[in-house]
Amino acid sequence: MKKYTLILLTLFVTQRLFSQTLTLPDAVSMALKNNLDIEVLKNNVQIADINNHISVAGGLPAVSATITDNESSTNVNQKLNTGVEIKRNGAAANQLNSNVTATMLLYNGYRVKAVKKRLEQAELQSLQFVNAQVQNTIAAVMTRYYDVIRQQAYTRTIDQSIDVAQKRLDIVKAQQSVGLANNADLFQSQIDLNTLYQTKQSQQLIIEQAKTDLLLLLNVRPDTMISIRDTIVVDRGIVLDDIMKNLNRNAELMAAEYQIRIAEQLVKETTALRYPTLRANTGFNYNRNQQAAGLTLLNQTSGPFIGLSLGIPIYNGGVFKRQEQIAGINAKNAALQKSILLRNFSNAAVRTYQAYTMNLQQLDDQKKIVDLARQLLNLALQRFQLRQATIVEVRQAQESFENAGLIMTNLSFAAKAAEIELLRLINELK
Structure with a gap:
């Protein structure tokens, strides 16, 4: 008996453990802790730190x-x-x-100094690679987290429509009991209610799969039971000028800047090969x-x-000179690559901000539409109860309400996703 009690207690504790509510800070913290890509990049930072020593540069x-x-x-x-x-x-x-x-x-032509400087820049660059991966991970987790919330919000819209369909069915049954409704209306009301239940089941599958995608980012078992209770709140205070001014804080851009400095030190290193060496x-x-x-x-x-x-060095067929020329071209390429990144990020910032502002504007309008659709649905149901509206009119009002709710949740999610992307571009996700 004690054995069975222990097993049941263990199952209960396990269920409670894996069914607890997952908050966004917890999800982000878990993802950063378990992300394997970040671990690899952290190892690269350790390698760069070990490598950044005067002995490696040849100065001892x-x-x-x-x-x-x-x-x-x-x-x-x-x-x-x-x-x-x-x-x-x-x-x-x-x-x-x-x-x-x-x-x-x-x-040796200050080659040791150039090598040491290059190793310092390489270590700083490796840190920026970690920062970039951290920002990408946070953005991915936040987007998946709010996607679950979006799908759950639409489920609540379906639940409201189910309540209306159930009331409509009850009205038809009441009317049929006194001879004011036929079987066609009864069957249609029952079919519509069952269809909504199926829609809810399909939506529940979408929610569970969205949670599974989130668990993948958290690097935990895909069958872990989690509960998310949150709402989508969009920051309306983002200004495009602030985003454009702070683009230079982007971790990938900073890594590109360090790559330019590394290439410049390589030019000095290859130039030093043409100088005498005194020991x-x-x-x-x-x-x-x-x-x-x-x-x-x-x-x-x-x-x-x-x-x-x-x-x-007197003569080696011009090898050192050619190496110096190649290093100079690589330095120019590094500067060009940073310019390309800045151009792409600037374009992405403007496009994302355009989507951000448009989604916010449409979201405000859509909230009004949802309110109107809800009022229309209630009115249609009242008129149907008074036999002043047909079952088709009630169904149309239900569809309008469901579509309005779906559009509002999608707009809210799209605005939040744009906000997340804008903050990621300036390295501001935390």
Whole structure:
């Protein structure tokens, strides 16, 4: 008995857990936490941060040590000018060479400085890629969230129409009971009511699929039960001039700006290849050569050394010059790509703002139309009850009310979607 009680309690808690109301802040927070694309971009930021170091740019000394120890067996045959002759087979010999060397770059046309600057810009660019993905994710979640609300709002319109259809059926039954209505009106009223129930079921499927699409963005199980209770409220204070002035805050545009700076540093890097390279070298050598036979039985040397090395590129077929020209063209292309992005975003901002203002205007008008359609429906139902209107007139009033409600919910959603897109363009979604 305790076992069954525990199972039922677990099922109840699980149902409560997955049927809780999902708010927009919770949905956004969950999506940002679980988004795999954002995780990949964050990893790229870590890579860029690790890579952004003076050692990667070549600005720190390099220290290396080498040891070579060779053991050999040789045949010795030597004749000295003193008349002494040395002849021995299988004489053991050992050669030990070792050194520790430190090399410090002194000058290479400021290439190290250019590389370090490029790595800094690459890290900043990777952060903007994350910001862009965050904005895109928030926009997608908000749009899907409000789409669910839109579909639920239309369902409420259908429910109101069902109430009217039920009242109409009750009126027909009452009239038929006193001989004032025929079976045709009764059958038609019942058919219309059943059709509305089917429409509601189809609409419920649309809602469930919209929730499933939202769950995909949240990266949770698609069969998770969620409940959304919210309304669509559109911010009416957005001004086009403010959007256009703040387009430079767009994360993709900022990433394009960093790409220009990266390309400019690459130009400096390739230019530096044509300059001399000066290095300071220092270290310590230890060499030991020992033989079992021969003129020199032991030769050992050790000591520090210091020096300079200078490398001057004289001619390599013009490769460096061509690389510099290519880097310059890439820098121009980076600037052009930013200009293209700015042009496209400006166009998108204007078009979206036009849709935003038009949807708001139509929404205000549509609210009045919905009120009129509701009044017309109530009036038609009253007249039908008084046998002053036909069943066809009531059906037409119902259809007008349903269509008006559908248009209003679509306009409200379209205005909200335009608002979301405008805020995304200026990196303002939170």
